[in-house]
Each structure stands twice: as C-alpha cells, then as structure tokens.
Amino acid sequence: MKLLEYQSKKLFRQYGIPVPTGQVTSIARDAKHISEEIGLPVVVKAQVLVEGRGAAGGIRLVRTPEEAEVQAAEILSLRIHGLPVRKVQIDEAISIEKEYFIVITFDRSKKQPLLMMYDSGTIYIETAANALFDHLERVYIDPLIGLQRYQIRQLAYRLDFPNKFLRSLGEICFGMWRLFSDLDARMVAINPLAITNDQRLLALDGKITLDSNADFRHTSQLDFLDDPLLNAAEIEAHKHGLEYIKLPGNISCMVNGAGLTMATLDMIADEGGSPANFLDLGSGVNNESVNAAMKILLTDPDTKVVIINIFGGIIRCGDVAAGVQRAMQNYNPQIPILIHFDGSDAETGYAMLRESRVMLMSSLSEAIKRAVEIASGNV
Amino acid sequence: MSILINNTTRVIVQGITGREGSFHAERMFEMGTQIVAGVSPGKGGSWVLGEKVPVFDTMQGAMEVTEADASILFVPARQSTDALFEAADSGVNLVVCITEGVPLLDISKVCKYMESKNVRLIGPNCSGIFNPGGVNLGVAPADCAIPGNIGVISRSGTLSFYVMNEMKKIGLGVSTCLGIGGDLIQGTSFTEALELFDMDPYTERVLMIGEIGGLEEERAAKYAAYKMSKPVSAFLVGSSAPTGRKMGHSGAFIEGGIGTVQAKVEALEVSGVRVTTHIDCIGEILKG
Numbered sequence: 001m002k003l004l005e006y007q008s009k010k011l012f013r014q015y016g017i018p019v020p021t022g023q024v025t026s027i028a029r030d031a032k033h034i035s036e037e038i039g040l041p042v043v044v045k046a047q048v049l050v051e052g053r054g055a056a057g058g059i060r061l062v063r064t065p066e067e068a069e070v071q072a073a074e075i076l077s078l079r080i081h082g083l084p085v086r087k088v089q090i091d092e093a094i095s096i097e098k099e100y101f102i103v104i105t106f107d108r109s110k111k112q113p114l115l116m117m118y119d120s121g122t123i124y125i126e127t128a129a130n131a132l133f134d135h136l137e138r139v140y141i142d143p144l145i146g147l148q149r150y151q152i153r154q155l156a157y158r159l160d161f162p163n164k165f166l167r168s169l170g171e172i173c174f175g176m177w178r179l180f181s182d183l184d185a186r187m188v189a190i191n192p193l194a195i196t197n198d199q200r201l202l203a204l205d206g207k208i209t210l211d212s213n214a215d216f217r218h219t220s221q222l223d224f225l226d227d228p229l230l231n232a233a234e235i236e237a238h239k240h241g242l243e244y245i246k247l248p249g250n251i252s253c254m255v256n257g258a259g260l261t262m263a264t265l266d267m268i269a270d271e272g273g274s275p276a277n278f279l280d281l282g283s284g285v286n287n288e289s290v291n292a293a294m295k296i297l298l299t300d301p302d303t304k305v306v307i308i309n310i311f312g313g314i315i316r317c318g319d320v321a322a323g324v325q326r327a328m329q330n331y332n333p334q335i336p337i338l339i340h341f342d343g344s345d346a347e348t349g350y351a352m353l354r355e356s357r358v359m360l361m362s363s364l365s366e367a368i369k370r371a372v373e374i375a376s377g378n379v
Numbered sequence: 380m381s382i383l384i385n386n387t388t389r390v391i392v393q394g395i396t397g398r399e400g401s402f403h404a405e406r407m408f409e410m411g412t413q414i415v416a417g418v419s420p421g422k423g424g425s426w427v428l429g430e431k432v433p434v435f436d437t438m439q440g441a442m443e444v445t446e447a448d449a450s451i452l453f454v455p456a457r458q459s460t461d462a463l464f465e466a467a468d469s470g471v472n473l474v475v476c477i478t479e480g481v482p483l484l485d486i487s488k489v490c491k492y493m494e495s496k497n498v499r500l501i502g503p504n505c506s507g508i509f510n511p512g513g514v515n516l517g518v519a520p521a522d523c524a525i526p527g528n529i530g531v532i533s534r535s536g537t538l539s540f541y542v543m544n545e546m547k548k549i550g551l552g553v554s555t556c557l558g559i560g561g562d563l564i565q566g567t568s569f570t571e572a573l574e575l576f577d578m579d580p581y582t583e584r585v586l587m588i589g590e591i592g593g594l595e596e597e598r599a600a601k602y603a604a605y606k607m608s609k610p611v612s613a614f615l616v617g618s619s620a621p622t623g624r625k626m627g628h629s630g631a632f633i634e635g636g637i638g639t640v641q642a643k644v645e646a647l648e649v650s651g652v653r654v655t656t657h658i659d660c661i662g663e664i665l666k667g
C-alpha cells in the first residue's frame with residue numbers, strides 16, 4: 001500500500017524526521033485559519049497518489065488566508081489523472097538552498113535493503129528505487145544488523161554533504177530505517193530533503209510504500225490509513241481471499257493463479273479485447289469464494305461477457321463448477337459465461353456444468369476469440 | 380533426474396498436519412518422494428501418511444532421528460519466518476518455502492542467514508521443485524508434465540503447470556520445473572536457477588516463465604548470453620498489465636517504467652534468448 005504525503009509526514013514526525021510546519025484538511029474553509037496558524041505564505045498540496053501533481057495544478061503557493069481557502073477549494077474539486085483529491089496538506093512555504101533525495105528500499109538482486117542518496121535534480125522515486133540508477137550513491141543494509149552510522153558517513157562524504165548537517169542527516173537516516181523496519185515498508189523516500197535558506201534540514205515531501213505481506217503485524221497502526229486506490233469491489237474481494245483489480249475494459253475474467261490470470265488478460269488484449277478486471281481465485285477455492293467472485297463480476301456494470309479459465313491441480317475444477325452452479329442460481333445472469341477447464345479434473349468440471357446456461361469451451365484461444373466477439377457486439 | 384533433489388533426498392515437511400501440508404505431503408509421498416518426518420508443534424508423537432511417517436514438535440527433534448537433507452514449508456505466513464529460521468538452524472541444506480505472504484524484511488533476513496549457513500532457499504510463494512515421473516518437492520500436480528530434457532524456471536506456479544501441460548500435448552518433456560516464487564525477494568533467482576540447469580546433465584535447454592516487475596529477467600538474460608552453454612527461451616506474461624498495480628504476486632508490478640514486459644523482451648532478445656508473450660507460441664520457441 002502506498003501512503004499519501006500527509007500520512008508519510010505524520011510518520012516522519014513520529015520517527016524524528018523534521019518536516020515543515022503543516023496540517024492536513026479535507027475542508028476548504030479550514031485552510032484559512034490553518035494558514036494563519038502556520039504563518040503565511042503557505043503551500044497547499046493535493047493529497048493524491050500520482051506523479052506530477054504539481055504540473056497538474058495540485059500544488060499552489062498562497063500569500064493570504066482568503067487565497068488559501070479559495071485555492072484549497074479549487075484543489076479539492078480537482079481530479080488529477082482521474083483520481084479525486086479528498087485532502088490537502090498545508091505547509092509553511094520553504095526557500096530552498098540545496099536539495100537531496102534519499103530512499104531506503106529493497107534491491108531484488110541483492111535480496112536486501114539499501115539506502116540511496118542523490119544530490120541534485122528531480123527524480124522519479126520509483127525509478128530510482130528499482131536501483132537502475134547506477135550513479136546514485138548507495139550503501140547496502142544487512143537486515144540482520146541494521147543500518148550502521150559509518151554507512152551514513154560514507155554516503156555523506158561521497159556526496160560532499162555539509163559537515164554541519166551531518167548529525168541531523170544521521171538522525172534522519174536512522175529514523176527512516178526504524179520506520180522502514182518497524183512498519184515493514186517496501187520503500188521509504190524523502191524527495192526532497194532540503195537545506196533551507198534559514199539553515200534547517202527538512203523533509204519537504206515523502207513517499208512510503210508498505211509491504212502488504214506484513215499487514216497482519218500492523219492492523220492497529222494502519223487503521224487510519226484507508227488505501228485510496230482500492231474501490232468497494234476490491235475491498236469485498238479481499239474479504240473472500242480473492243485478488244481482484246478493476247480494469248477499464250468489458251471482458252470479465254476469473255482465473256486461478258496470478259501468472260495464469262496475467263496470461264489470460266494478455267490473450268484477451270492480443271485478440272483486440274479489453275479485460276474488465278484481474279481476478280485470481282487463489283489456492284483456497286471453495287463454493288463460497290467462487291460465488292463471491294461471480295457476484296463481483298456480474299454486478300460490474302462494464303461486464304459484457306465473463307470468461308472463466310481454470311487449471312485443475314492444486315484447486316479442483318469440480319469445486320469451481322459447484323461455485324458457478326450456485327452463482328447461476330443466485331444471480332440468474334443474462335450475460336454470456338464462457339468456461340475453459342484444463343488439468344487434473346477438467347472432465348469432472350465440464351460434466352457438472354453440462355446442464356447449466358454456460359458455454360463450455362475446450363480451447364482457451366477459441367474461448368477468448370468468442371469472448372472478444374461478444375464484447376464487441378459482433379456475434 | 381532432477382536438479383537439487385533426487386529419489387534419495389530425505390525430506391521433512393514443516394506444517395505436515397495443516398490442511399495444505401497434509402494434502403500435498405500425501406501427493407508428494409505417492410509420487411515417491413522420501414518424506415522421512417513431519418514437524419508440527421504440539422503434534423509430536425503422532426503418525427501420518429498411513430502411519431508411516433512420524434511427526435515431531437521441532438525440527439531439532441526430527442533431525443536427531445532422521446538426518447534429513449531438505450525441508451519443505453506449508454506453514455501459515457504468520458509462523459513462517461520462525462519456521463524458516465528453525466529450518467536454517469536444523470542442518471538441512473535445502474529449504475523450499477511454499478507459503479505465500481511472508482513479510483519481505485523477514486525473507487531478506489532469512490536469505491542472509493541461510494547464505495551464512497550455506498543453506499539454499501527456494502521461494503517463498505513458490506510451487507517448489509518438480510521432476511516429472513520422478514520426485515516432487517512442491518505442489519505441482521504429478522500429471523501436468525511428461526519427463527524430458529527441458530528445464531523450466533517460473534515465478535508463477537499455476538502458469539508453469541499450464542505451460543508444461545501445453546508442452547505435454549505437443550510431446551515436449553521437462554527435466555525439472557523450479558518454481559522460484561512470485562515475491563519481490565526470492566531465495567533463488569532466475570540467474571541462480573539458470574546456473575543450476577547449466578550444470579545439470581539431464582537438461583538440454585531452459586524455459587524461463589517470467590512476468591512484470593523488477594529486473595531479474597534482464598539480469599538472467601545477461602547470464603544466458605555470457606555464461607550459459609545451453610539455449611534459453613522465455614515466455615513472459617503481463618504485457619497488458621497497468622502501471623502501478625500489483626498483479627496478484629507481491630513482486631509483479633510496474634513502477635517508474637521499470638518491470639515492463641516490453642523492456643524484458645528487448646533485453647532477452649538482445650541476449651539471444653527466444654522470447655514469446657503468446658502462450659500458444661511456446662512450442663515454437665522450444666524447437667530448433
């Protein structure tokens with residue numbers, strides 16, 4: 001899960017990482033007194049998970065309390081790259097002398113965390129986090145012993161980091177590492193870390209991505225963090241152990257295994273169709289979860305056709321067929337449903353559905369061709 | 380024959396009394412895998428698999444009696460980190476972690492620790508090691524492939540079964556299928572797996588089944604070009620995946636332009652690897 005700027009800053013404060021004086025709000029009227037409390041000028045920043053929100057008009061400098069309210073209202077009515085702005089962060093305006101970029105993330109090839117630092121220019125954090133940028137100065141963190149002070153010194157000297165801020169930089173890096181390990185983050189980044197004209201070292205913006213595998217350790221801390229990317233159907237799917245992502249197309253899919261699901265979506269796209277979703281049934285399939293999956297697909301107004309592709313082996317085609325039967329009774333769908341079974345007990349699955357109003361397809365590519373035809377209206 | 384394991388490999392199943400553990404232990408046992416013990420805290424002293432295999436409370440207890448070579452984990456995610464360290468300390472030299480949802484930082488620690496103890500980790504979130512017609516240390520259905528000389532490496536379990544089943548339909552057999560797992564950090568990467576297959580006398584060529592996310596396929600491409608003696612082919616999925624969303628696997632996401640299928644195809648083709656993104660074309664890239 002990715003956190004919004006205001007959520008990241010709240011955590012930065014908790015971990016002793018200095019941030020500008022600021023406050024978050026969802027009400028434009030509040031922007032007036034917040035800006036007065038902070039002291040003008042201030043910046044009003046849209047809280048939305050996209051790159052380049054500044055260029056899209058989501059970050060504005062204001063000089064009076066009235067202007068703060070007007071600008072906050074405008075920003076709160078924006079959709080930036082399709083995402084609504086629900087909150088704005090109001091921060092003291094900062095004059096910057098020099099900017100740095102710091103990130104802690106995982107290096108897949110080294111199988112361990114690393115701390116990287118960069119001393120000029122803007123950068124897409126996610127790109128850097130993939131460790132493609134060989135010119136970023138980096139130190140690898142042994143997860144068993146944690147970040148060491150000498151490693152921060154190494155980075156600082158390589159970048160000619162000003163001596164008088166070295167101690168604060170150390171506290172910031174340690175704070176980032178504690179946050180990273182305490183909260184099981186996949187990435188903690190400060191972009192930028194600024195030396196201000198009035199000689200402070202401040203994290204002006206931050207990005208944190210949490211490792212969803214570790215959610216079970218953090219249920220209480222994370223209550224305040226609604227994942228802004230999930231929609232209602234996605235939340236419902238999670239309750240049933242399904243991996244579901246809504247996509248913009250009209251061909252709904254239900255598959256087992258993340259890889260086979262991606263392969264099925266690719267085939268639809270190759271055939272000229274457009275998938276309405278990603279849905280991986282996972283390995284704990286039963287009547288209940290298949291029924292829930294069918295409900296999600298059938299209630300999606302975009303769905304023109306449903307394609308079910310199951311490889312029996314770990315899960316049973318028979319179990320999926322039973323869930324489909326149940327969903328057919330429960331929801332009496334009017335949209336065409338195409339089914340492809342393969343693997344260990346494909347025959348059992350087909351036999352169970354012979355009497356149902358579904359189309360049984362012996363070839364996956366045929367099934368996909370047919371689904372694309374139906375979805376485009378060329379039946 | 381297989382890489383990493385054979386029919387004399389003595390295996391302990393961690394989590395053998397759980398739903399997944401008992402189901403798959405039985406299937407592996409039927410295939411002829413030498414399961415010598417199970418571990419399940421609180422269930423020590425009982426017997427499973429037709430009263431033929433003893434269950435112990437701890438790995439230490441199981442190792443004292445069996446001196447096993449490998450362990451396989453079906454332990455729920457919340458307990459899996461502890462079980463992985465327990466395996467690392469037990470004296471086995473190969474650990475297969477089937478469990479999905481192990482926290483990343485934990486896996487990173489486990490990798491470091493196992494490296495220091497010279498223990499190889501496969502997974503997590505993987506399908507294990509499967510030698511069609513021989514031995515199985517994982518969850519692959521026995522009938523999804525026929526024996527042959529193509530080594531398969533996959534980030535995705537079910538997709539590899541599907542692909543091997545398609546290969547079976549056109550008479551192409553598999554030496555070993557190594558499921559390396561769909562997480563961001565893998566105990567054994569594509570590159571390390573290629574190295575294992577290059578040394579394996581029963582493998583003549585290798586098929587990598589990759590997906591969006593990270594740069595491991597790209598790294599493997601370099602290895603295939605400069606270090607491998609055997610030909611490598613690749614099937615990649617996720618070319619239609621949107622940016623910034625995690626497609627089921629914790630490692631399958633495109634971010635900041637990194638991890639796209641397009642970039643992987645380019646890197647692999649430059650390295651002389653035959654690549655396809657169409658499931659129907661796998662036969663073509665494995666011939667000639």
